[in-house]
Amino acid sequence: MSARRRVGSVLVYAFLAAYTLFTLVPIYWVFVTAVKPAEEVVAFPPTLLPRTLSLEHFAFVFTKTRLGQGIVNSLIVAGSTTVVALIAASLAGYAFSRFRFRGRGVLLGSVLGLYLIPPLISVIPLFLLFNKLGLLNSRVGLVLAYQSLVLPLLTFLLRNYFDGIPTEIEEAALLDGCTRLGVLRRVTLPLALPGLATAAIFAFILAWNEFVLALILILSDDLKTVQLVIMEFVKLYRIDWGALTAAMVVGMAPVLLFLIVAQRYLLAGLLGGATKS
Amino acid sequence: MAHDNPATTDAESRNARGGLPGAHAQRGVLPFPVFLRRAFGERWLPYWLVLPMLALLFSVTVFPFLWNVWVSLQDLRSTNILRGAPFVGLRNYWQLLHDPLFYHSLKVSLYFVVGSIVGQFTLGLLIALIFHRRPGAARLLRPVFIVPWILSAIIIGYSWIWMYDYNFGLINAGLRALGLPPVRWLNDVTMAIWALVIANIWRGTPFTMLFLEAALKNIPDELYEAAQVDGATGWQAFRHVTLPLLRPAVAINLILVTMWTFNLFDTILVMTQGGPANATLTTAMYMYNNAFKYGLFGYGAAITLVMLLINAALALLYLRTVGRATTT
Amino acid sequence: MRVWRSVRVWLGVAVLALGLVVATGGGLAQQKPVVVLWQSEGYGLEAVEGLIESITGVDLQVQEFPYGDLRSKLQTTLLAQDPGVAPDLTMVDSIWLGEFVEGGFLADLTGVVADAAGDWFPAFRDGSQWPPASGTYYGLWYDTDVxxxxxxxxxxxxxxxxxxxxxxxxxxxxxxxxxxxxxxxxxxxxxxxxxxxxxxxxxxxxxxxxxxxxxxxxxxxxxxxxxxxxxxxxxxxxxxxxxxxxxxxxxxxxxxxxxxxxxxxxxxxxxxxxxxxxxxxxxxxxxxxxxxxxxxxxxxxxxxxxxxxxGGWIMTVPAVIPSKAPERFERAKAVLQAFLRADVMTEYYGALARVPVRAGVDNAVLAEKIEFFDFYAKMASVARVRPxxxxxxxxxxxxxxxxxxxxxxxxxxxxxxxxxxxxxxxxxxx
The missing domain is CATH 3.40.190.10 (Periplasmic binding protein-like II)
Incomplete structure (x- = not known):
């Protein structure tokens, strides 16, 4: 029995090791290409470990391209998307968690339903609509459009989080003469901070990563988000893989940073969001 | 079952007390201050709270969706968009039914969706089961495994283009090292779709893994203990305890993953644009081509709505088959 | 309470950052009037950029996009009908002409180019009009390849x-x-x-x-x-x-x-x-x-x-330029006419090995600069174009x-x- 279990263990760990390799190798290949000097990037056969380390591609993408501008644009757009979505979703999530009102079930169900409608569907009408409203080629327009990606998810995440906060404290505050909004502001929101952090990280990552809406809704170079700038590195038939991989490393840095410093919140959101929504 | 209807959780009953009775709007003209107090009073508060969210969602999701339905009934294209498009009723849909490329794209989507789901589900379930049994490994590896899922489509797409590169890609380097002939992964009419499937398995497996892991956590330990008392082996416990209880979660997971995979086109747009020779032209990609390559907005809108119908049908199918909570 | 304070701080940071970007964007004042021209990657009009600038006195900015992107970019940009995002001049692939004209995206340039068109070989003269040979020009076919x-x-x-x-x-x-x-x-x-x-x-x-x-x-x-x-x-x-x-x-x-x-x-x-x-x-x-x-x-x-x-490209002007930015249209016309000068086209053809679509260019110069020039010219005479x-x-x-x-x-x-x-x-x- 124990011998069999040991064999099982070995198999399990071999599998985990293989999957770890599968997960990390493409990312490793990007990182390692980014720090190779230009000649080594296209050396044949390719080198698994860089023979020489070089930061030339990073210097290039930051000084000779629009990457810096793209990062600023993405920070503004993703940051604003997060703030707007967090405000709207926390109010709605609180209402869904704490009140029973007519239409609640229907509303909740439709918000969930919206989450399943592909964002692809709204691309054409959003383009036409924003064109009419003068929101085409503007950060405001992009922030509004991104609400369609993040709001349903955030509303559910926050409702679930509020559900997990006991109501007794709020009741005590209500008895002390606080208004409902006062309770939300002074009691519930501070208690929900971890949940808000989780929601904020999600909104930020989704907005940071998005590119299809940005591709259609942003027309001028100075408003391009970081994802669109990365696309610029790909030319018709010659791709400068050194510069492209360096830009990709920069593009995924914030997301990986969140994974490292805020792993707990991220996983809480993923697991919580997964089961409840 | 807690998962059966995700929209109503136990929190609902818990909060029944704190809630308000349904808002009964009183007819008749109210004195102004009373109206104000009513409007901002306790009774209407939840509506005010959900209003910003609803207003935003209505303007960027519901309204575009309804507009999309309207557009799909017009012959809207880039050549008449500034002048106004003629209303054509269901002609776009009728044409779609006679469009050989549409059927071709459905076939490609079928390969893409089935391939992706088989890979993602098998790997995701396996890892979830392992993680459930070995919390130590889970703590260490979970953050690593979710990396692909939180990267952008652009980065995923180019990472894999680079992996698949004929001359400088790591995969062909490996093949050459083993003395095997290199493969033109993304430029081979039979291989390209599977190359996309592999990249998509890489991207999507973490979601299924987390989803099923969370579902496993919800299975009470007592059931396993009871099974052990009855002398069940590990496999039997899995077969008769875990699997039936996991079923509803599996159904929801399959619905979500199927929809996402069927609707997915961002990495395909980055990696192959439907080529070579339409070998990776999925329905979503075909829709994108119609709207943004051919400028046929009305036709594109019709395709998205047919896609939505297919999604809904698949969701129903899953709920009817996999989702049945009864064990056989 | 701490939440609100941090939200306020973040809002402040966002506003500041926004302001900073707007300020830097506005700070770049230009002296010479700028004329923006879009082309497909590698088309190479920058080879005569200096020449055009010396003829017209504008600051010509040639911007390029990958081939497929140029078309979708033109489509979305011209659909927006906003001169703020539209180029003054653009190259369109000769096979895009019908779609773009029917869509109302291109300016009628008959008055600007019809006189010059006399030098163009018939296939390319007809192909610069929509419908073909209708008398309404939307620019002129600039070069060809065989x-x-x-x-x-x-x-x-x-x-x-x-x-x-x-x-x-x-x-x-x-x-x-x-x-x-x-x-x-x-x-x-x-x-x-x-x-x-x-x-x-x-x-x-x-x-x-x-x-x-x-x-x-x-x-x-x-x-x-x-x-x-x-x-x-x-x-x-x-x-x-x-x-x-x-x-x-x-x-x-x-x-x-x-x-x-x-x-x-x-x-x-x-x-x-x-x-x-x-x-x-x-x-x-x-x-x-x-x-x-x-x-x-x-x-x-x-x-x-x-x-x-x-094949080949047609040099044209977006419709939104004459209709919404007439002062830019004047500059665009001047630049377009400079581009259509035989000496400029000779220079461009020679630098990029393009096959002429017109008489009046200096074939002796081109024969020196372009490999197999006589052969290409002969092939162009039996070449056909796509509708x-x-x-x-x-x-x-x-x-x-x-x-x-x-x-x-x-x-x-x-x-x-x-x-x-x-x-x-x-x-x-x-």
Whole structure:
């Protein structure tokens, strides 16, 4: 029995090791290409470990391209998307968690339903609509459009989080003469901070990563988000893989940073969001 | 079952007390201050709270969706968009039914969706089961495994283009090292779709893994203990305890993953644009081509709505088959 | 409470950052008036940028986009009807003209270019108008390129292949087989066959269709109907299938001639840019004529005219410029007229090895600067152009689908073409 279990263990760990390799190798290949000097990037056969380390591609993408501008644009757009979505979703999530009102079930169900409608569907009408409203080629327009990606998810995440906060404290505050909004502001929101952090990280990552809406809704170079700038590195038939991989490393840095410093919140959101929504 | 209807959780009953009775709007003209107090009073508060969210969602999701339905009934294209498009009723849909490329794209989507789901589900379930049994490994590896899922489509797409590169890609380097002939992964009419499937398995497996892991956590330990008392082996416990209880979660997971995979086109747009020779032209990609390559907005809108119908049908199918909570 | 404070801080940071970006954007004052021109990647109008600037006194900014992106970018930008995001001038592929004009995206330039158009060769003069030869100009066709067969004479010699074999369909196939047998060991491909994308029909189908006397579309009862599935089309597609069956592998990834310059292929039917300095940097035309050679595309039998396909770009102005930014239109007109001067065009053709679309350019200068210039000019005289109808992208994709079906799925050429014709009929009838 124990011998069999040991064999099982070995198999399990071999599998985990293989999957770890599968997960990390493409990312490793990007990182390692980014720090190779230009000649080594296209050396044949390719080198698994860089023979020489070089930061030339990073210097290039930051000084000779629009990457810096793209990062600023993405920070503004993703940051604003997060703030707007967090405000709207926390109010709605609180209402869904704490009140029973007519239409609640229907509303909740439709918000969930919206989450399943592909964002692809709204691309054409959003383009036409924003064109009419003068929101085409503007950060405001992009922030509004991104609400369609993040709001349903955030509303559910926050409702679930509020559900997990006991109501007794709020009741005590209500008895002390606080208004409902006062309770939300002074009691519930501070208690929900971890949940808000989780929601904020999600909104930020989704907005940071998005590119299809940005591709259609942003027309001028100075408003391009970081994802669109990365696309610029790909030319018709010659791709400068050194510069492209360096830009990709920069593009995924914030997301990986969140994974490292805020792993707990991220996983809480993923697991919580997964089961409840 | 807690998962059966995700929209109503136990929190609902818990909060029944704190809630308000349904808002009964009183007819008749109210004195102004009373109206104000009513409007901002306790009774209407939840509506005010959900209003910003609803207003935003209505303007960027519901309204575009309804507009999309309207557009799909017009012959809207880039050549008449500034002048106004003629209303054509269901002609776009009728044409779609006679469009050989549409059927071709459905076939490609079928390969893409089935391939992706088989890979993602098998790997995701396996890892979830392992993680459930070995919390130590889970703590260490979970953050690593979710990396692909939180990267952008652009980065995923180019990472894999680079992996698949004929001359400088790591995969062909490996093949050459083993003395095997290199493969033109993304430029081979039979291989390209599977190359996309592999990249998509890489991207999507973490979601299924987390989803099923969370579902496993919800299975009470007592059931396993009871099974052990009855002398069940590990496999039997899995077969008769875990699997039936996991079923509803599996159904929801399959619905979500199927929809996402069927609707997915961002990495395909980055990696192959439907080529070579339409070998990776999925329905979503075909829709994108119609709207943004051919400028046929009305036709594109019709395709998205047919896609939505297919999604809904698949969701129903899953709920009817996999989702049945009864064990056989 | 801490939440609100941090939210306020973040809002403040966001506002500050926004302000900073706006401020830096506005701070860049320009002295000379700027004229922005869009072109496809590698088109190379920057070669005459200085010349135009000295003639007109504007600051000309030539911006480029990858080929496919330029079209979608123009579509979305011109749809927005916002002069703030539109360029002053743009190059459009000659096959996009109908779609863009019908959409109302391009300015009527009859008054600006009609006089100059007298020097243009008829096919290109007609193609600059929409509908063709209607008298309404939307710019002028700026250059053209022709499809020809490039080869490395030394590689042919090594394989014992007579270059003359490349002139006829049957001997072409045999030559390719012979080359493959001789060169495979050294990692050199025999004959390039482009099946890499929607442009494949331009290289592998339309020229042969025309050689055999066929047409892509014909007008019947006042409307266009498909004609490519006639006997000529079937013969042309059969030639493609025969080549594949004979072991000439269809290529699904193109490097636009770079790989020919790197001597990875012995025979390379392609656009004439494949023999230009852009692919052989640092060489003179004379040196290129001594290392590579060129022939017309093969024909089915002696006596057939080796008809080829001519592409090219039209220089035009977005409609939104005259309608919403008239002061920019004045500058755009001046720049456009400068670009159309024979000396400017001679300079550009010479630098980029383009084939002229007009008389009046200095052929003696061009013959010095462009390899095989006389040959290209002769080929241009027997070249044909594709119909620039609004549905062209769809039509071309349908034909490419037929080629793919015949090549990759073994569908019989006649069946494949008939299916495509049915689809094209629907596309045109819509």
């Amino acid at each position: 499809r020809v067969t490039f080869y490395w004479p030394d590689l042919l010699q090594q394989a014992g292949v007579n270059p003359g074999d490349l002139l006829y369909w049957d001997t072409f196939i045999k030559a390719c087989q012979q080359l493959k047998a001789a060169l495979a060991a050294q990692g050199v491909g025999a004959c390039w066959l482009d099946m890499a994308g929607g442009w494949a029909p331009d290289f592998e189908f339309f020229p042969y269709l025309w050689q055999e006397g066929g047409e892509i579309l014909v007008e019947r009862d006042g409307r266009l109907v498909p004609a490519f599935n006639g006997e000529a089309g079937v013969r042309a597609l059969q030639f493609l299938v025969d080549r594949v069956r004979a072991g000439i592998d269809p290529q699904t990834q193109t490097f636009w001639g770079d790989d020919f310059a790197q001597k990875k292929w012995a025979v390379y039917p392609h656009g004439n840019w494949a023999g230009s300095e852009s692919r052989f940097p640092g060489t003179t035309p004379r040196e290129r004529q001594q290392t590579i050679a060129v022939l017309p595309l093969p024909v089915s039998e002696p006596g057939r005219v080796p008809v080829t396909l001519a 620039a109808i609004p549905q062209w992208a769809q039509v071309a994709d349908a034909i490419f689908q037929a080629m793919s079906a015949a090549v990759f799925q073994g569908v019989d050429p006649k069946t494949a073409l008939d299916q495509a014709a049915q689809q094209v009929e629907r596309i045109l009838g819509q």
